[in-house]
Amino acid sequence: MSVSPEQTPQVSLGTEDRPGAIHARPVPHPWRWVALAAIAVVVAMVASSFLTNERWNFPQALRIMNFNPVLEGLLKGTLLGTAGAMVLGVVFGVAIAVMRLSANPVLRGVSFVFTWFFRAIPRYVLLVMMGSIGYLYPDLALGLPFGQQLAESLGWGTDLTFATVDVNRFSTGISTGIFLGIIGLGLSEAAYMAEIARAGILSVDKGQAEAAQALGMSSGKTMRRIVLPQAMRVIVPPTGNETIAMVKDTSLLTAIPVQMELFNQTRIIGTRTLQIMPSLVAAVGWYLIVCSVLMVGQYYLERYFGRGFGETRRQARKAQAKRAARPAGMGGA
Numbered sequence: 001m002s003v004s005p006e007q008t009p010q011v012s013l014g015t016e017d018r019p020g021a022i023h024a025r026p027v028p029h030p031w032r033w034v035a036l037a038a039i040a041v042v043v044a045m046v047a048s049s050f051l052t053n054e055r056w057n058f059p060q061a062l063r064i065m066n067f068n069p070v071l072e073g074l075l076k077g078t079l080l081g082t083a084g085a086m087v088l089g090v091v092f093g094v095a096i097a098v099m100r101l102s103a104n105p106v107l108r109g110v111s112f113v114f115t116w117f118f119r120a121i122p123r124y125v126l127l128v129m130m131g132s133i134g135y136l137y138p139d140l141a142l143g144l145p146f147g148q149q150l151a152e153s154l155g156w157g158t159d160l161t162f163a164t165v166d167v168n169r170f171s172t173g174i175s176t177g178i179f180l181g182i183i184g185l186g187l188s189e190a191a192y193m194a195e196i197a198r199a200g201i202l203s204v205d206k207g208q209a210e211a212a213q214a215l216g217m218s219s220g221k222t223m224r225r226i227v228l229p230q231a232m233r234v235i236v237p238p239t240g241n242e243t244i245a246m247v248k249d250t251s252l253l254t255a256i257p258v259q260m261e262l263f264n265q266t267r268i269i270g271t272r273t274l275q276i277m278p279s280l281v282a283a284v285g286w287y288l289i290v291c292s293v294l295m296v297g298q299y300y301l302e303r304y305f306g307r308g309f310g311e312t313r314r315q316a317r318k319a320q321a322k323r324a325a326r327p328a329g330m331g332g333a
Contacts, residue, residue: 061281069265074286077261081181081250086243088186093193098223100198111194118191123184124252130184131177131256139164178260181253189242196238200231232305240298244291262286 050056064070099111118126129136204227212222251263258264263283270279 055277056281057275057278058281060275060278061285064266064269064275064279064282065285067265067269069269070262070282070286073260073262073265074290076178077253077258077264078247078250078286078290081178081185081253081258081261082243082246084182085185085189085246085250088182089189089193089242089246090239092186092190094197094228096190096194097197097201100194101201115191115194118188121188123188123249124255126188127181127184127252127255130180133180177256177258178253181250181256181258184256185246185249185252189246192242193239196235196242197231200233200235201227203234204230229305233302236298236301236305240294240301243298244294247290247294248287 096111096114099107100115102108102111201223208226208230209222212226213219217225250261253261254264266279266283270276273279
């Protein structure tokens with residue numbers, strides 16, 4: 001059956017036939033306003049309890065925050081301990097994650113045992129053991145394994161020891177206590193960072209590494225230049241959380257013991273002056289300040305390493321406004 005040109009329906013493409021803007025009313029959500037009112041009441045009650053209760057003694061807490069021992073504990077114990085432990089944890093964690101993904105069964109086994117051990121030991125218990133290392137090894141001998149037993153069995157006059165370290169003398173210094181604390185916290189953190197780094201590496205498509213190796217790049221260079229930069233999008237958020245947690249975990253350094261630490265110094269001041277609550281408020285204030293700064297840094301790091309992976313909320317709003325302002329006759333979605 002043929003259709004003549006006169007019988008063909010004509011479709012007008014003029015702009016007057018296009019539908020106009022849809023003026024839709026948003027769906028009302030009255031319970032949102034009810035929840036907002038309830039939250040406002042709760043916030044007002046909490047603020048009132050803080051401001052009207054003189055036992056908090058906020059002016060005294062502000063003075064304690066500026067005491068020299070507190071500032072020294074913040075710098076040497078909290079900030080230095082956090083930075084050292086996180087550097088050690090990140091470096092060791094990435095190395096252990098690479099070992100865990102290796103085709104060598106020995107490397108996989110060593111990395112698994114390390115992760116299993118340090119994830120199973122509470123950090124407080126680990127730091128107590130680090131503080132007791134002088135009892136376990138009063139004289140740390142550096143030499144061949146089982147050198148003394150081997151020398152006795154062979155009848156030699158020497159025990160095949162190259163050097164000996166007096167651990168008790170080494171571990172009694174103030175700076176050494178912080179050093180031992182950094183090692184303990186860093187080893188514990190490395191076990192968690194290994195799993196975070198492993199998850200980030202596995203999130204990168206295998207085709208990226210295969211393409212890099214097809215171009216002649218070595219395995220190490222492929223990991224440094226191709227895989228890890230893309231894995232940072234997944235690694236940065238949990239690493240930021242671990243850093244914030246490490247700031248709080250430095251209060252466990254008293255188990256070694258490390259006297260020059262923020263919480264320990266505020267506790268000493270509170271005990272001596274009988275101002276217990278203002279001293280605790282001073283410690284909480286510094287923890288809030290430090291963690292807030294780290295949260296801001298984490299936000300910018302996430303935005304930096306997340307470039308090219310979806311659009312941000314601001315970019316989505318700009319694109320939506322641009323589409324809405326486009327004339328009807330210009331076409332487009």
